Amino acid sequence: MQRRFVQVDVFSAVPFAGNPVAVVLDAEGLTTEEMQAITRWTNLSEATFLLPPTTPEADYRVRIFTQSRELPFAGHPTLGSCHAWLDAGGRPAGDDVVQECGAGLVRLRRDGERLAFAAPPTTRSGSVSEEDLAYVCDVLCLDPSEVVDAAWTDNGPGWVTVLLASSEAVLAVRPRVALDRETDIGLAGFHPSGGEVALEIRGLFTDDQHVLREDPVTGSLNAAVAQWLIASGRAEAPWVAAQGAVLGRAGRVHVSQDADGQVWVGGASTTVVTGTIRA
Template sequence: MRSRPFAQVDVFAGTPYQGNPLAVVLDAEGLSTEEMQGFARWTNLSETTFVLPPTDPAADYRVRIFTPYAEFPFAGHPTLGTCHAWLAHRPAVAAGRREFVQECGAGLVRVCREGTGLAFAAPPLLRSGPVDEALIARLATMLGIARAEIVDAQWADNGPGWVAVLLRDAEAVLALRPGQVDLDLGVVGPYPPGSPEAFEVRAFFPHNGVTTEDPVTGSLNASLAQWLLPTGRAVAPYTARQGTVMGREGRIHVSTTGDTIWVGGATFTCLTGHVTL
């Protein structure tokens, strides 16, 4: 065991401690998968990341992303939070640059500076397309609503395995009190035209037999944009709101450059130090 630089970063909120926290171990060389998983379980945050030297010469750094119970090939707020911590840890390397490349289980992901935060280029979907009627009915049961309240549903898997559900409006999303879910489930509903935010988003997933809600979810918002924009349900740029029911102030900014969808938000360092691992 040895001392390693460590940071805790808040992602996707304009005010620190109102977004989604991330633990980042900035020098993870020599740690086994089991040691990484054990530390992620101990932090008990939605994700903990471990920064390593890249294996691809096109990348600036490599990251492994762990929840308390599994490793993910990609996740959104860990991508932004890890890049933020890496930039703060390596200021000379990052000086004068706007764009960076992260290597992760899903491949290479571009990250760029954006206002007071960062944005990542949405990775390709691993699975997309409509959800069959039997599953839609099951989704309605999980969410505790009538089947008729689901406007549409779509596979939106970019790593975590999301199924996306569209409800009639943001109010319906905020009113949800789901029962037991057995898959990663994202729900979205539009705000009225002219509102500061275009959509309300909520993310639910199963953990040890209990339905858990994520405060602010970059991967889900990326896959939602890859569904909502091409179908004309959203127009970029737009801002989504998430975490409202949990008392958070998550704001996710979605924009496009050519065919690239960028998903961004504010990032803040809340804690720095060293961890012995």
């Protein structure tokens, strides 16, 4: 069966500078095993599969896969899937697009030329134990004294984030690669004030062989980091975060907060590949 298939570059207004996601638009009838196999075949960090919603409150349902597992939520796949759904003729029932995923219902809205999603609540937050921080520092090849602060910023993937003294310190980190357990680490550091970009972000995760890899641009991490930094008084929205420089990318993540305190995370998306996939 031929199914509509696109690849969308997320968090970039031009191709090849953001983070790509593969989207299968007609995924009804595919099994979980088939979705995982397709995701592995794309060799991208994530692929998504659009399905009819199971609740009248949602406009569509999405399942999100990495190379090794299914995720309840992820940021750049959410934006890329919504971009693909709208491009394919999808029309929301209300003012916002409502996406159904493993984490529940996620609202998306247009923010000028960009799409933005409402950051979901974190499933784990708060301080990091000395034991966990020691492990993270060992992975990052950092001395604990170099860490300004650390917190759980888990909204699905499992992030724990360390705040370093500067954006330069974030970009200078060279982590270990071969690990002995599943690990998802965020890095954050502020740029000098007054520039276009306020924050430098890096997202590191392990594959199914426990090899540490770097994600080009990570919406879920930026969302949870924003919630942490705003709640702790370390930052005030709006701001723009940069991510992907170490990989030769130029991702830009736009963070804002509305009058109700809801954090929104957005960015530009660009369709790069359009076609069909036999599945």
